[in-house]
Amino acid sequence: MHKKFDHDAIEKKWQEKWRTSDLYKTDGESSKKKVYVLDMFPYPSGEGLHVGHPKGYIATDIYSRFKHMDGYEVLHPMGWDAFGLPAENFAIKNKVHPRVAVEKNIANFKAQLAHLGFNYDWSREINTTDPEYYKWTQWIFLKLLEKGLAYESHEPINWCPSCQTGLANEDLESDGTCERCGSVVEKRPMRQWVLKITDYADRMLEDLETLTEWPEHIKEAQRNWIGRSEGAEIDFKLGSGDTVTVFTTRPDTLFGATYLVLAPEHELVSKLKVENRSAVYAYVQQAAQKTEIDRTNAEKEKTGVELQGIKAINPATNTEIPVFISDYVLSHYGTGAIMAVPAHDERDHEFAQKFQLPETVVVNDGVLVNSGEFDGLNSEDAKKAIVAKVGGRMTSTYRLNDWVFSRQRYWGEPIPVIHCESCGVVPIPYEQLPVMLPEVEHYEPTGTGESPLAAIEDWVNVDCPKCGGKGKRETNTMPQWAGSSWYYLRFIDPKNDQALIDPAKEKKWAPVDVYVGGDHAVRHLIYARFWHKFLYDIDVVHTIEPFMRLEFLGFILAEDGRKMSKRWGNIINPDDIVKQNGADTLRVYEMFMGPFENTVAWSTNGLVGAQRFIERVNGLSEHVKDGEPAEITRLLHKTIKKVRSDIEEFKFNTAVSAMMIFVNAAEKGALSQESYEAFIKLLAPFAPHLTEELWAGCGQTTSVHLETYPEADESLAIDETVTIGVQINGKSRGSITIAPDADEAEAVTMAKAEPSLAKYFAEGEIKKVIYVQGRILNLMIGQ
RNA sequence: GCUGGAGUGGUGGAAUGGUAUACACGUGCGACUCAAAAUCGCAUGCCGCAAGGCUUGAGGGUUCAAGUCCCUCCUCCAGCACCA
Numbered sequence: 001m002h003k004k005f006d007h008d009a010i011e012k013k014w015q016e017k018w019r020t021s022d023l024y025k026t027d028g029e030s031s032k033k034k035v036y037v038l039d040m041f042p043y044p045s046g047e048g049l050h051v052g053h054p055k056g057y058i059a060t061d062i063y064s065r066f067k068h069m070d071g072y073e074v075l076h077p078m079g080w081d082a083f084g085l086p087a088e089n090f091a092i093k094n095k096v097h098p099r100v101a102v103e104k105n106i107a108n109f110k111a112q113l114a115h116l117g118f119n120y121d122w123s124r125e126i127n128t129t130d131p132e133y134y135k136w137t138q139w140i141f142l143k144l145l146e147k148g149l150a151y152e153s154h155e156p157i158n159w160c161p162s163c164q165t166g167l168a169n170e171d172l173e174s175d176g177t178c179e180r181c182g183s184v185v186e187k188r189p190m191r192q193w194v195l196k197i198t199d200y201a202d203r204m205l206e207d208l209e210t211l212t213e214w215p216e217h218i219k220e221a222q223r224n225w226i227g228r229s230e231g232a233e234i235d236f237k238l239g240s241g242d243t244v245t246v247f248t249t250r251p252d253t254l255f256g257a258t259y260l261v262l263a264p265e266h267e268l269v270s271k272l273k274v275e276n277r278s279a280v281y282a283y284v285q286q287a288a289q290k291t292e293i294d295r296t297n298a299e300k301e302k303t304g305v306e307l308q309g310i311k312a313i314n315p316a317t318n319t320e321i322p323v324f325i326s327d328y329v330l331s332h333y334g335t336g337a338i339m340a341v342p343a344h345d346e347r348d349h350e351f352a353q354k355f356q357l358p359e360t361v362v363v364n365d366g367v368l369v370n371s372g373e374f375d376g377l378n379s380e381d382a383k384k385a386i387v388a389k390v391g392g393r394m395t396s397t398y399r400l401n402d403w404v405f406s407r408q409r410y411w412g413e414p415i416p417v418i419h420c421e422s423c424g425v426v427p428i429p430y431e432q433l434p435v436m437l438p439e440v441e442h443y444e445p446t447g448t449g450e451s452p453l454a455a456i457e458d459w460v461n462v463d464c465p466k467c468g469g470k471g472k473r474e475t476n477t478m479p480q481w482a483g484s485s486w487y488y489l490r491f492i493d494p495k496n497d498q499a500l501i502d503p504a505k506e507k508k509w510a511p512v513d514v515y516v517g518g519d520h521a522v523r524h525l526i527y528a529r530f531w532h533k534f535l536y537d538i539d540v541v542h543t544i545e546p547f548m549r550l551e552f553l554g555f556i557l558a559e560d561g562r563k564m565s566k567r568w569g570n571i572i573n574p575d576d577i578v579k580q581n582g583a584d585t586l587r588v589y590e591m592f593m594g595p596f597e598n599t600v601a602w603s604t605n606g607l608v609g610a611q612r613f614i615e616r617v618n619g620l621s622e623h624v625k626d627g628e629p630a631e632i633t634r635l636l637h638k639t640i641k642k643v644r645s646d647i648e649e650f651k652f653n654t655a656v657s658a659m660m661i662f663v664n665a666a667e668k669g670a671l672s673q674e675s676y677e678a679f680i681k682l683l684a685p686f687a688p689h690l691t692e693e694l695w696a697g698c699g700q701t702t703s704v705h706l707e708t709y710p711e712a713d714e715s716l717a718i719d720e721t722v723t724i725g726v727q728i729n730g731k732s733r734g735s736i737t738i739a740p741d742a743d744e745a746e747a748v749t750m751a752k753a754e755p756s757l758a759k760y761f762a763e764g765e766i767k768k769v770i771y772v773q774g775r776i777l778n779l780m781i782g783q
Numbered sequence: 784g785c786u787g788g789a790g791u792g793g794u795g796g797a798a799u800g801g802u803a804u805a806c807a808c809g810u811g812c813g814a815c816u817c818a819a820a821a822u823c824g825c826a827u828g829c830c831g832c833a834a835g836g837c838u839u840g841a842g843g844g845u846u847c848a849a850g851u852c853c854c855u856c857c858u859c860c861a862g863c864a865c866c867a
Contacts, residue, residue, distance in 0.1 A: 002822060217861065220787045224863040231867080248867060261867090302865085326865095333866045340867085347865050399866055521862070592807070594795055599860090606795065609807050654797070657806040664806090725802030730848055732802045770847045776801040778847055 002612065003619030007582030011689045015117055023703060024068075024076070024119040032073040036509050037064040038488055038547075040517025040524070041079045044105035045086055049112045050564045051572045051586070051602060052556035056516045058587045059551070059596060059652060061118045063514060065685035066647045068119075069709035075509055076119060077491040079126035080106050083134075084480040085163060085180050088411035091443050098411045098443065102129060115578045116587065117688045119705075124494045128483030129411075133490060135434035136500045137482050138416040140531060141405075142427050143538055145417070149196040150405070152425065155332075156265065156288075157404050159188035164445035166192055168404040168479065170523040187288065190449045193406040193415055193476060197530045201226050201398045203544075204529055213549035215597070221521040227399025232383070233335065234392035236260055236312040238323070242268055244312060247334030247397050250344065252382035254316040254390065255371040256362035257339035258352070260323045261304065263331035264288070275309035280325065287327045302328055302351040314339075315390035316372070326351065334397045403527070405479060408451045410443045412477030420464035420471040429465055435473070451475045484524055485531040488512050488546060500540055511543045518553035525550075551650050554599040556590070561601050572602055584687035585611040591652035591686065613656075614690060616663050617683065621697065625670035630720070635665050636675050637717035640710045643682055652686075659683055673698070678710045719774075726751050727778040728760040736777065744771040751777055 018024070037060050042053065064076040080102070087098040087105075094101070106127070113120070126133055144150040158167040162183040171179050178185050205226050208219045231249035238244060244260060262269060264287040274280050283305040294300070304326030311320040328347055329338050342352035342359040352359055360370055368374045368382050377385060387394055406415060416428040416435040428435055438459045440452050453475040454460060464471040486500075492509040493501045525547075532546035557563060558570035565571065577586045589610035594600040639662045646655035662679065671679075677698055684691040684704045695704035723737045724747075734757050736750040748769060751757055760781055768780035 004821090215788090217787050221862045224786070227863075227866070229866070246867085250867080300865095328865050328867095330866065338867050345867065347867075350865090397866085399863080592795090598796090600795065603795070603808070605808050613807085653795090654806080657797075660806055723802085727802080727848070730846095735802060768847070770801095772801060774801095776848075778801080780847065 002615045003622075004615055005618050005690075005693075007584065007689070008579065010693045011115070011117065011578070011583050014689050014692045015114060018117075018119070018703075018705075021703075022123075023705060024074075024121050025123055026073065026075050026077075026121045030073050032071060034075065034509060034513075035064070035067045035072045036075045036488075036492075036511070036513045037067070038076075038491070038512045038515050039078065040515070040520065041081050041484070041487060042109065043081050043084060043086065044102060044109045046090055046101065046105055047566070048105075048108055049574055051574045051577060051590070052564060054113070054116055054574055054586075055556055055590045055596075056518070056553040057113065057118055058116065058590050059553070059650065060514070060516050061116075061688075062587075062591065062652065062685040063647060063650070065119055065688065065705060066644075066709060069681070069684065069705065069707060071708070075124075075491065076121060077124040077126075077494075078113070078118075078120040078122070079124075079487060079491065080109075080128065081480075081484045081487070082106070082127055082129045083412050083478075083483055085409065085411070088409060088443055091411070097439075099129065102127075112575060115575060116583050119688075124491050126487060126490050126494055128413075128487065131434045131436055132497065134413040134437075134483065135497075136490065137413050137478065137486070138428075138433050138435060139430065139500060140486060140535070141413075141478070141482075142416055142430060142433075144195060144534065145425075145427055147534075147538070149199060149534065151194055151196065152191060153194045153402075154189060154191055156187040156189040157192055158185045159190070160185050163409070164447045165408045166190060166404055166406065169401055170403075170481070170526070171479070188449075192404055193474075195403040195405045195530075197403045197526075198398055198400055200530050200533050201228065201400050202396075203533055204526065207529075207533075207544055211545060211548075211550070214547075215550065215552045218521045218525065218550060218552060222526060225400060225522045225526060228396050229398075230394075230396050232387045232392045232394050234315065234339065234387065234390055236315065236339065238272070238313075239311045239320075240272055242272065244268065244323070244337050245335045246337045246339045247395070248339055250341065250379075250383075251387045251392060252368060252374075252379045253341040253344045253362050254314070254339065254386050255368075255374070256341040256343050256360045257314050257316075257321065258342060258358045258360060259321050259340045260312050261329045261338050261340050261348075261351070262307075262323065262325050263329040263336040264325050264327055265331035266325070266336045269307075269325055272307060272310055274307045276305070276307075279305050280307060283325060290327065302326060302347070302354055304328075304351065304355070306355070316386060322357070324351075324355070332401055333399065403530075405482075406476035407479050408449060409445055409477055410437075410440060410452045412479065413437070413482055414453065415474040415476050415478060417474045418462060418464060418471040419474065420467060420469060422469050423464055423466045423471075426464055426466045426471065432465075437477075451477055453477070481524060481527045485527045486535070488515075488528075489535075489541065500535075506540070507542055510541055511545060512547045514549045514551060515547040516551045516553060518555060521552075552597050554595070554597045556593070557599060557601040559602045559604065564602075577607065581607060581611050582614065582689075584690045585614050588614060588656055588686055592656040594653055596650045596652060610656075613660055613663065614687060616667065617687070618690060618694070620663060620666060620671075620676065620679070621694070623666055623670055624673055624676045626672070627670070628672045628675055629669050632666060632669050632671050632675065633716055634719060635662055636671075636678060637712045637714075640678070640682055641712035641717060644709070644712070647685070656686065659686075680704060681707050681710050722774050724774060725776050726754070726757060727776065728757070728781055730778060733757060733760055740774045742773070744769060747771050747777045748779070751779065 039057055039060050064074045068074045082102045087102050090101050091098040160167055160178040160183050162181045173179055229249050231247055232251040233245050233247055236244045264284045304324045307323045310323045312323050314321050340348040342348040343361045362370050366379050368377050374382050414435045414437055418426045420426050438456055442452055460473050462471050462473055489501050493505045496502055528546055535541045536544055560570055562568050589607045592610055639658050642658040643655045680691045680694050691704050719740055721737050722740045723735050725732050726734050726736055736754055738750050764782045766779055767782050770778040
């Protein structure tokens with residue numbers, strides 16, 4: 001029976017009880033098996049949540065409530081990734097301190113999450129902008145510095161002219177624009193801090209194989225991002241006495257290398273004595289002006305300038321070949337120089353056509369030709385042989401670049417070093433952490449390559465901790481991604497001010513067992529894996545990977561099929577849905593919409609369907625009788641089995657569907673009090689408020705969420721009879737109802753007795769019988 | 784271009800190689816109602832009056848049996864892409 005109820009009153013009542021009884025506080029003392037369930041923590045933006053945001057939180061709430069009821073000790077915390085540009089831009093616009101804006105937004109987010117009935121252990125709440133938190137972010141930086149994995153560089157980097165800060169490659173959209181503001185990003189040489197993530201490239205790549213519970217597309221995205229290419233470095237001597245080292249994946253084509261190309265930024269370009277200095281200089285200038293988009297557009301015609309008066313020797317042929325600079329060679333990939341093989345590379349071919357350079361075919365059908373002593377060798381063997389002959393080195397190179405780690409902005413963790421006039425870079429002593437982010441008058445970026453912190457003289461000017469002489473603090477701050485690269489560890493030991501994490505606690509809780517979120521296929525998940533491996537190397541953590549299982553979340557689009565955005569005015573606020581339809585309805589609906597990883601459009605009609613289900617459950621007690629038909633008992637146990645395994649596998653849509661089937665059947669028949677209570681427990685993780693209310697309605701005085709999750713009794717789940725399909729010559733022609741363990745003879749007898757099948761038996765004799773118990777009976781009938 | 788994933792009713796989608804289209808939405812008809820909403824019942828892949836036939840992007844193959852496995856192709860989504 002459909003039964004409406006005052007969801008608002010019920011939700012408020014139970015949320016308050018859960019809160020005051022510390023229902024979800026994780027103590028960490030028990031000997032139960034642990035499970036660490038984590039959401040990608042949100043950035044608390046001023047816009048608040050839309051209905052798409054809680055989808056992942058609903059899933060982890062269900063999962064962790066289920067695990068809790070099933071006898072696990074569950075860690076399910078929540079926190080805030082609160083450093084970053086949006087808070088800072090908001091502060092600039094509204095003249096409010098970012099801290100104030102962030103605090104307000106967090107309060108709003110927390111209230112919105114509370115309305116959905118989530119079971120977070122708020123005693124472990126963390127905030128990346130809290131000095132007690134970023135003290136340890138700075139600690140990790142100092143450890144990286146100590147191990148030689150953080151260094152200063154002056155290479156040209158991505159510069160966003162609108163955000164007025166340097167950016168990492170990971171902060172760019174695929175078209176080369178700024179991920180935050182959409183501006184076209186420039187290359188700009190400046191001093192910056194860089195983390196040597198490339199040292200971990202091989203391990204990050206190889207260890208992906210151990211992540212058997214990660215979606216394939218995420219692992220693939222990471223492989224693409226790291227982009228390892230196997231090849232060789234080969235040295236070319238120049239007439240000037242210098243050496244150019246090129247990287248190639250095709251050393252087997254060395255005999256076909258008819259010229260060299262250097263990136264315009266290549267260090268040799270300014271050192272070499274070229275005859276056409278002004279033309280070369282002009283080209284270098286021009287390349288520097290270009291945006292990344294222009295430079296990497298494969299459509300446009302190749303340009304370049306020959307370095308006149310310079311010749312290189314092809315070490316295989318010992319012939320002189322010309323040397324060019326061109327912007328189709330990228331300074332940040334490989335060695336920034338290539339050997340051009342126009343006969344076997346499209347780009348080189350295009351360039352050679354334009355500059356009328358010779359082409360030599362050296363490989364034919366995978367076999368070498370025009371390659372002297374190597375003729376007749378296959379490509380793979382030739383690679384090694386030729387590299388050995390010319391004294392090259394087999395090596396690999398990566399698309400991944402080191403992580404540009406400094407930002408010229410205010411709202412981030414200060415990088416904890418001092419620049420001393422005599423000692424150079426001096427780390428802040430560990431015991432002086434945290435380096436507090438100081439108050440400033442203006443948050444605006446300066447645009448000079450210095451952060452606003454540079455203007456605070458009494459903060460900047462300090463004595464060197466090493467020699468006591470004059471020093472200046474580093475004024476750059478860390479990027480948005482710093483705090484989120486290790487936050488999952490802080491939840492385990494959130495109040496520790498002596499160490500990043502207590503080793504015993506780390507051993508108990510790490511790694512994260514189930515990590516849920518979307519969007520961050522490369523950025524966050526690459527950075528966090530990098531830091532985790534580093535922390536493994538310095539014995540802070542005991543596993544090589546931070547997240548054992550990753551469940552990728554599909555987004556919720558607006559009802560019009562577009563992204564929910566202010567711009568389209570199609571945002572649905574979960575608060576409104578909670579008010580109108582109830583938190584349990586919203587939870588069930590978002591899980592029922594489709595597979596968890598699918599992106600699906602919001603549907604108000606679909607929401608109503610979930611609401612009807614919730615209301616039917618509310619009326620289910622009217623069908624409770626003294627006894628119940630055997631098929632209801634059977635269905636209950638089948639449903640329990642299905643729901644359990646579906647939750648485990650994050651197949652929430654089919655779990656809800658199975659429970660709907662049970663309710664439909666129970667309404668048509670009857671169910672016992674025992675089955676009714678089992679069903680309430682089964683549904684409890686999905687609809688925590690209603691089930692708590694119904695549980696109390698059964699005369700229970702303790703929370704349903706502290707009950708043991710129902711277990712299926714296999715013996716009760718077995719069918720007395722099954723209906724199986726009957727095929728004649730492979731085509732479905734009808735069905736028979738039969739004992740699940742009936743033998744072949746019985747099945748054939750049943751089929752023969754089935755009136756609707758009689759005409760097929762009249763067509764001839766049974767030539768062959770295929771019978772799979774409980775599944776199918778297939779009869780070959782013919783003359 | 785390379786790589787990964789996916790194509791099933793009007794819609795979201797279900798299906799350990801074993802009766803394709805569960806569940807939900809929508810729609811139609813009926814009940815209740817003065818009426819409407821809500822609710823309840825029945826129907827609902829396509830063609831056909833019916834018997835029956837056809838159907839999981841297209842085409843082949845393996846199998847007693849294919850949405851599911853294999854091959855070729857098409858389309859869509861995602862990541863990477865002048866990366867040597």
